[in-house]
Amino acid sequence: MRIRAVAVVLREGKLLVMHRRRDGREYVVLPGGGIEEGESVQDAVLRELHEETGLRGRVGALLPVPIESGAPALYLTVQVDGTELELGGPERERSDPENVYRPAWMPLAEVDGRGLVPEGAREAVRCAVERPLSPAAPAAGGTGADRS
Numbered sequence: 001m002r003i004r005a006v007a008v009v010l011r012e013g014k015l016l017v018m019h020r021r022r023d024g025r026e027y028v029v030l031p032g033g034g035i036e037e038g039e040s041v042q043d044a045v046l047r048e049l050h051e052e053t054g055l056r057g058r059v060g061a062l063l064p065v066p067i068e069s070g071a072p073a074l075y076l077t078v079q080v081d082g083t084e085l086e087l088g089g090p091e092r093e094r095s096d097p098e099n100v101y102r103p104a105w106m107p108l109a110e111v112d113g114r115g116l117v118p119e120g121a122r123e124a125v126r127c128a129v130e131r132p133l134s135p136a137a138p139a140a141g142g143t144g145a146d147r148s
Helices: 041-053 089-094 108-114 119-130
Strands: 004-008 014-022 025-029 032-034 057-062 073-080 099-107
Touching: 004 041, 004 119, 014 041, 014 108, 032 041, 041 057, 041 073, 041 089, 041 099, 073 119, 089 099, 099 108, 108 119
Parallel strands: 004 073
Antiparallel strands: 004 032, 014 025, 014 099, 057 073
């Protein structure tokens, strides 16, 4: 089972989420995905962020969220400069009326009522809101700074 790298992006009182509809169920998740072999968690979170939202960012803190055995994930804060969202990557290819992926900015006040899953994601958002931003360790061969 691959560990997922997940972006927690807060900007102007909003949280970046992926609205999902699959198998008749609607919910929201944070942008992220599996860490590829040889890839650092920092590089993976920036790659997934760009694929799913079109945004580029800078990695901040690794959040102290317990790892869930059924869906192991590492949550990192990411700062982005833009706000214009565009679905790309494999999610765009898989998206259809029965399997919806839609990136969106959600007001923080609405997060609890919108079905953010899993529990680790809700805990990561709480941590990100409560803690000051601090940089994570640099990615291998990089600085954790903006990547193009």
